[in-house]
Amino acid sequence: AMDLTARxxxxxxxxxAVEDSQIANRAKTEFLANMSHELRTPLNAIIGFSxxxxxxxxxxxxxxxxxxxxxxxxxxxxxxNLVGQVLEINRIDSGELKCVPQKVSLSAIIDDAVTSMSxxxxxxxxxxxxxxxxxSDIFVSxxxxxxxxxxxxxxxxxxxxxxxxxxxxxxLVEGGxxxxxxxxxxTGDGIPEDNYEKIFDPLYRLESHVxxxxxxxxxxxxxxxxxxxxxxxxxxxxxxxxSGTCFTLEFEKWVD
Ligand code: ADP
Numbered sequence: 001a002m003d004l005t006a007r008x009x010x011x012x013x014x015x016x017a018v019e020d021s022q023i024a025n026r027a028k029t030e031f032l033a034n035m036s037h038e039l040r041t042p043l044n045a046i047i048g049f050s051x052x053x054x055x056x057x058x059x060x061x062x063x064x065x066x067x068x069x070x071x072x073x074x075x076x077x078x079x080x081n082l083v084g085q086v087l088e089i090n091r092i093d094s095g096e097l098k099c100v101p102q103k104v105s106l107s108a109i110i111d112d113a114v115t116s117m118s119x120x121x122x123x124x125x126x127x128x129x130x131x132x133x134x135x136s137d138i139f140v141s142x143x144x145x146x147x148x149x150x151x152x153x154x155x156x157x158x159x160x161x162x163x164x165x166x167x168x169x170x171x172l173v174e175g176g177x178x179x180x181x182x183x184x185x186x187t188g189d190g191i192p193e194d195n196y197e198k199i200f201d202p203l204y205r206l207e208s209h210v211x212x213x214x215x216x217x218x219x220x221x222x223x224x225x226x227x228x229x230x231x232x233x234x235x236x237x238x239x240x241x242x243s244g245t246c247f248t249l250e251f252e253k254w255v256d
Contacts, residue, residue: 113151140251153220158186
């Protein structure tokens with residue numbers, strides 16, 4: 001009889017713990033959703049008004065003012081994008097965000113992402129070597145907006161954590177008949193093997209990068225992993241300390 005009572009008590013405690021964690025999770029989701037909304041409104045004002053200032057024709061800005069406004073605008077858009085990504089992580093965790101896979105031209109998206117990152121790369125003296133022909137017919141089953149964000153995040157990292165004069169190479173790699181695999185290789189410092197999993201955790205950053213004050217918050221790779229998962233794909237990492245890192249994305253091939 002004692003055993004039975006103890007077991008029942010154990011089960012009840014477990015149920016209560018599950019319930020508590022569900023309540024805490026809902027509170028977290030709600031908090032992040034509200035927070036993001038509260039952040040977006042002023043950010044949109046910063047972005048919008050900085051644009052207005054730059055378009056001013058009666059009292060046009062001088063060159064240096066115009067440059068400063070462009071920086072404000074860029075920083076505002078960067079923050080807005082980050083807030084958006086945190087919200088997306090949240091919506092995936094709460095089960096609200098699902099993916100309706102469609103036919104996506106991978107080569108076109110990659111070409112776009114490389115083009116839009118080229119200024120940033122130039123500023124850091126890093127060059128892109130995209131070995132994937134933009135006109136090749138590589139179609140995957142995925143969500144185009146999500147894929148775009150995935151490549152932007154990975155290319156941003158590959159540039160940011162690269163060395164001066166470094167290179168970022170994009171190529172297709174063998175992945176079996178129903179898969180399409182893309183490798184993004186950089187020539188940066190690399191990632192220690194015992195951090196291969198942790199770098200995908202929200203807010204996790206390598207100590208060396210925090211110490212060296214390299215900008216970042218640690219949500220980029222979390223988004224990559226979660227987006228890949230809802231598209232039934234995968235991301236993996238392999239690195240050699242001192243010589244570079246390679247992220248591999250595995251997508252489902254589109255079948256007509
Ligand atoms: P963020 O770049 O904003 O810090 P991420 O989630 O994109 O956040 O990446 C998490 C951490 O993983 C980074 O802070 C960095 O320490 C490490 N990292 C990511 N990409 C690379 C890379 N290509 N080379 C070396 N380290 C990387």
